[in-house]
Amino acid sequence: MIADPLIPDRPAATAALPAVAALGVAKAYRRGAAVTPVLDGVELTIPRGQCAFLLGPSGSGKTTLLSMIGGLLKPDAGKLSVLGSDLTRLTPDAAAEFRRTRLGFIFQRFHLLQGLTASENVGAPLILSGVQPSQARQRAEELLDLVGLGDFRRQIPRRLSVGQCQRVALARALANDPELILADEPTASLDAEAGQQAMQLLRRVTVEMGRTAVVVTHDARILPFADSILAVERGRVVAQPTPTARPLSP
Ligand SMILES: Nc1ncnc2c1ncn2[C@@H]1O[C@H](COP(=O)(O)OP(=O)(O)OP(=O)(O)O)[C@@H](O)[C@H]1O
Ligand SMILES: [Mg+2]
Structure with missing residues (x-):
């Protein structure tokens, strides 16, 4: 029986290696002769145990x-190490296994399975x-x-409701006790109180359990939950001043 669903079933990994390290990462979308450059020369380091926020205008390349970082897309160039694995070298099968066992995703459009109940999702x-x-x-x-x-x-x-679906997606992202949670606008459809609760949950997972979260957001209300803030600007990632992170409840 699981007494507290947040109690880890494996210890936090050593803090020696960062959760995410990118060096010169570039990505463009290509369709035929049309090329949409999105990212070029991304450098970033996210230490383990942090809740890092990723900001930037719509279309800047956050998703x-x-x-x-989640192994769903391969960089065109550069090095990308996530939880100690070089993601540019993983086969599709190995990347799928990596995602299933070590990552939790909250997708911008939730991707809940429509034929399943909330609990089954x-x-x-x-x-x-x-x-x-x-x-x-x-x-x-x-x-x-x-x-x-x-x-x-x-x-x-x-x-x-849309906000309820977003909370199901949050619960699903935590189900496997992942080492790294990738959350794309996790509070976009939540009211102020539900947004705070969702972020308190994510901070418990990072502060108390040493997991790492990367949170893409436009939601200024949740900025106090950030340990570090990065912004995507003109294809690169730029560190931003960080408000003092508050332990568990701002
Ligand atoms: N599958 C795709 N094929 C072609 N172009 C794409 C694809 N996905 C995204 N793009 C383009 O890449 C750019 C970055 O898109 P991305 O979704 O990463 O932005 P974003 O910062 O997450 O934006 P938003 O805040 O609106 O979610 C945009 O110009 C978008 O049109
Ligand atoms: Mg996006």
């Missing part, structure tokens, strides 16, 4: 960068990892309680 990464269905369901329900959706566990996404 593109997050997708590369949250439990899906556990089932894929070989966890018994009854245990997966229990953990999923505990996580849904944590995001305030205990009463909606059997609802399918179509019958949930």
Whole structure:
């Protein structure tokens, strides 16, 4: 039985290696002869145990960068090391295994499975990892309680509000106790209170458990939760002044 769904089932990795290190990373989208350059010469280091925020105008390349950090897109050039693995060298199968076992994603458009209930969506990464269905369901329900959706566990996404879907996506991202959580606008559809609660949960995971989070956001209300702030500007990543990070509740 899992007493606290946030209690780790494996110790935090050593802080010696950064969670994310990029050197000269470049990415352009190509369709036929059309080339859309997005990132060029990205340098960044995100230490383990941090909640790093990634800001920047719409279309600047935040989701593109997050997708590369998550092994969903390959850089065209440069070096990208995530949790000690060189992502540019992983085969597609190895990248999928890496994502499944070590990362948690909150996608900008959630990507919930429409045929599954909220609880089944949250439990899906556990089932894929070989966890018994009854245990997966229990953990999923505990996580849904944590995001305030205990009463909606059997609802399918179509019958949930956008903000509720976003909270299901947060619960699902935490299901596997990932070392690195990649969150693309995780509070965009939440009101102020739900947004604060979501970020408090992410900060518990980083501050108390040594996990790392990279949070893309336009939401100024959650900036006090950042340990560091990076901005994507003209294809590069530039460090920004960081407000003093507050431990667990701002
Ligand atoms: N699959 C794709 N094919 C071609 N171009 C793309 C693709 N995905 C993104 N782009 C382009 O790359 C640029 C960066 O897109 P990206 O989604 O990374 O921006 P973003 O910073 O996340 O924006 P937003 O804040 O609006 O989510 C944009 O100009 C976009 O049009
Ligand atoms: Mg985006």
